[in-house]
Amino acid sequence: MPPLAQRNLFHDKVRLTVTLTGIVFSVVLIVVQLGLFLGFTTATSNLIDHSNADLWITSKNVPYVEQGVAFSERKLNQVRAVPGVADAQKIITHWTQWKRHDGGQESVQIVGINVDDPIERPWNVVEARVEDLKSPDAVILDELYKQKLGVSHVGEVFEIGGYRARVVGFTRGIRSFTTSPYVFTTFKNAQDFTNMREDQTMFILVRVRQGADVQQVRRQLLERVKDVDVLTTAQFSRMTTFYWMFTTGAGVAVLIAAVLGLVVGFVVVAQTIYATTVDHIREFGTLKAMGAPNSYVYKVIMKQAAISAVLGYALGMVVSVFVVQESQKGGAAILMPLPMAVGMFFLTLTMCVGAALVSINKVTHIDPAMVFKG
């Protein structure tokens, strides 16, 4: 077949630029919106997903990780006594106030952990080691929130919940879904920072023995430890994500924006491809008059759409990668994991071919007399 599809695309540079701009805009829009959605979704359950726990024990009916309710730490011994439990540790996550040097206050989310146990600990630690938390009043926070919390360097001293806190290091890329940054510290410090009684904890994290059935251990924990919920890590992660994404305005807004991104992206691509096809409608009419079967004409249109999709996707991804990288410097991360990038290719292809199908409908109904008009 003579290169009609390629030539139709590349002959008119202005039209090509308009077409590709439309597709690139759509690709970037969809990547940004879906990436934001993914970023927010991931951020909601960051803490849970990065734990090495198999099970989370919470007070009854705790809907999400930020809403933990304190319970007696004596349950820790009951938990450890259950067969199949390899390790169990207390942790605290709770909101409190961070006092900046200028007197301003910021809400932070304290994460109190057992530094000696790897069941839950800060990740992506830079400028420090997790063990540095063992020093008195030590805290680690993410470098993304330095400005927000008024921190400039390691060693600075602040006030959290009325207690002294010293910054011993930073993490990189640990975002909170809320406006309150995570501040990692020891369990004991966390009790102080959040005004929690010494005999209380917020959660107990459990690792089961190798080869043990997690569900069976969970059932036994429910039988032996009263007034608590026992959730698998995946369950609690889903619950937390669901809470933030579907029962809060913020989550729903992100979700709607992602859906709108898809819709607007598709509409832009559809219009772009449609216009490109209609630009050549007379030629397609001539092709049909010459005796080309519909399938031949469709092949040309589909080829045009496919080439546009590949080029638009490639350029769109270049822009998207740049946007994604830049977003890592801010509080709202845009994530683009490999499956999403691959999926985006097929989505772009589907959008372009789908839009071409719409324009094919137009070609199918060409007035045959059109070719006889001068």
Added chain:
Amino acid sequence: MQSAIAVRELTKKYEEGATGTLALRGIDLDAHAGELLMLMGPSGSGKTTLLSIMGCILTASSGSVKVAGREVSGLTEKQLPALRLEHIGFVFQGFNLFPTLTAGENVELMLDLKGIPKALAKKRSQELLDQVGLREKYDSFPSDLSGGQKQRIAIARALAGDPGIILADEPTAALDSQTGRTVMEMMSDLAHNRGRAVVIVTHDSRVLNFADRIVRIEDGVIAGPNATHVPPELLAHDLPQAAGGLA
């Protein structure tokens, strides 16, 4: 002699408005191989509609159309393009060349439709361009060609499918008289020396001398005798603007 195209009691009604428009009202017409037939008539008389139906790109409301002996009415949307491809070549007033393809590729497109392999198509395309005197324009885009050259490329394209019938709509309308004469000489050659049935719709009185037969269409019917050969010297009387033909 079997007609290349035989039209009987042909009507065409466009379903527009409350009553619709009757564009053709009972046309009987034959186009023969080796003959150059011209369809004339005022604008809106139905001649282009007739040409479209003869070319199987528009369906009749009633009546019979036979192309190369095959009844067209009743053929499916899938069968009609195949019939066009096999038997009919089109030449358009506006040339209808693909602006993004070179002259050679325009011709090769038709050969591709016929399923000719690429290498053979290129060779055949060069031969066809040679026949219309434009071999050196093989790599030229239509935008770089004159109107006459474009129409000659269009003729080469129409011939690429080796059709028995050439249907042309105002092929000289956009050309100056000298170029128009060259194009008509080609059309005449196709009919008289290569045995094609050539049907031309035209308003151009300068080309009437090339006709073996002229049929006037008025208000959707044939006006005057149909199958009569009209001697060129009489054209001036029958057709008011016939004086000053190109030939």
